[in-house]
Amino acid sequence: MQLTTAVDVLLLFTSLYFISSSSSSPLFPNEALPTKSGYLPVNPATGSAIFYTFYEAQTPTSPLAETPLLIWLQGGPGCSSMIGNFFELGPWRVNSSQSQNVEDLKLEPNSGSWNRIFGLLFLDSPIGTGFSFAASNEEIPRDQLSVAKHLFIAINGFLESDPLFKNRPLYVTGESYAGKYVPAIGYYILKKNLQLPESKRVNLQGVAIGDGLTDPVIQVNTHALNAYFSGLINERQKNEMEKVQWRAVKLVKMGNWSAARDARIEILQLLQSMTGLPNLYDYSKKVPYQTYLVTRLMNIGEVKKALRAKESIVFDECSDVVGDALHEDVMKSVKHMVEFLVKNSKVLLYQGYFDLRDGPVSTEAWVKTMKWEGIEKFLMAERKVWRVNEELAGWVQKWGSLSNVVLFGAGHLVPADQPLNSQAMIEDWVLQKGSFDNSQ
């Protein structure tokens, strides 16, 4: 076994040569590389920058300059969009395989990727999140206006980096705490557009929010009833949860944002300890989402190199520093921004049926309080049974520019649970086809 033949040496040499001369490796195959990735500066004076990965449409059905562009923002606050990229809707997802009792990471193509016919841009926002770089903690946004200002600079930087990008129809999408970010940047873009000459405007066409936290005071009040009618808690437990919920609402009315945010966490912890559920993201699951696989993948040097991320950054799934910076923002509502967006573009809300954090009941509760002339018609609109390949995919309710989708068989991370149905949803909504056909 000690003998080394000339062939072995040659093989060793060529494989070393291959690894050192190529940006790809067996773990990160060339086909899995983003079309573009790196940093979009938000403040050239300090160097703070938003990390991005961009994947061009795989099989576009229109010339690229006219092909829709989706932006994805993760929640948290402070969680990385690389979770969305490598665990949910990106073209390659991480999985683990057991070989000789060693757990190996591997990337697998995702047939439900959202870049099948659209360009797809993942942004690690706000700065300090994922691979994004914050020159100082003071520069990390503490409210949605500051989040939007940074995103606006980064998005414009991206759109100007290639003439193919500038005029493409743009859709901002995201999940969970991005229920704040998505309305904030959408609103900011539309307001800016009013002051800009046509050639400088951002071609925003719509926003989509999955399992979002958008109007927290109303949403926080739905946990007890939702759990009770799902059979997860009894009436005595419901009453106990309601007391904490009312405290959260009272704290918001007093403007004590920090204590109100803590009360919300207390409600979720109470529900989890009462039910003993492994997690509230999906009450049908016995095992929580294995997003730690993404963290492990992102901390491998060759992966950082392949993605053009700063190798000195230790990747965290969610940043506590960013979470702390936005502590007082958590309970603040952005509903008025959604009202502006629904009047001036189009809005998709979607939720996984099994989500106990920001699911269907939580969303409908705030939607029905929207100030918008179409809201009565939306609330009376038929909730249509929605099928994909003849199987039940969920339910779609639509009127005018507002659509709401509940996805069957999905939890908080909808595209992770229902890749193909989530793909069908986003494609049909953007292209106004199928259940989203305006002429129907």
Ligand SMILES: *[C@@H]1O[C@H](CO)[C@@H](O)[C@H](O)[C@H]1NC(C)=O
């Ligand atoms: C991960 O791999 C296992 C087997 O190696 C497979 O059963 C499972 O479906 C894969 N998960 C995903 C999300 O593709």
Ligand SMILES: *[C@@H]1O[C@H](CO)[C@@H](O)[C@H](O)[C@H]1NC(C)=O
């Ligand atoms: C907010 O509420 C907490 C808990 O009730 C309390 O300890 C704190 O003093 C309050 N802060 C303010 C600014 O009122």
